[in-house]
Amino acid sequence: MGRFRRRMFEDYNENIxxxxxxxxxxxxVRRIKGFYSHLTIYVLVNTFILIASTNRGFIGNEEFWRWxxxxxALFWGIGLAAHWFSVFGRNLFFSHDWEERKIKEYMEKExxxxxx
Numbered sequence: 001m002g003r004f005r006r007r008m009f010e011d012y013n014e015n016i017x018x019x020x021x022x023x024x025x026x027x028x029v030r031r032i033k034g035f036y037s038h039l040t041i042y043v044l045v046n047t048f049i050l051i052a053s054t055n056r057g058f059i060g061n062e063e064f065w066r067w068x069x070x071x072x073a074l075f076w077g078i079g080l081a082a083h084w085f086s087v088f089g090r091n092l093f094f095s096h097d098w099e100e101r102k103i104k105e106y107m108e109k110e111x112x113x114x115x116x
Contacts, residue, residue: 031087053069
């Protein structure tokens, strides 16, 4: 949920009906479920590719360590990371809580410097 939307949701929390809260929660759960489905398919398909690329079960074979064996996992992994970031990591580093902490920190720092 975006920063503005979260603030709006928190400020007008009493004005939002239970149906709207349910819809917001339902959409969030569907996004999380979609990510986990994507992750499951990623693991299954790439496991199949790795098993199929081994020659009679020997991982030490030269054919296993070719670019074609790992390119799918690499590029799909980048896409999976972007999907994770869109679901879980929007405010990973600079969240609303971080902003509030920094504002309080600077206000306290400024108040202490005025009297020195």
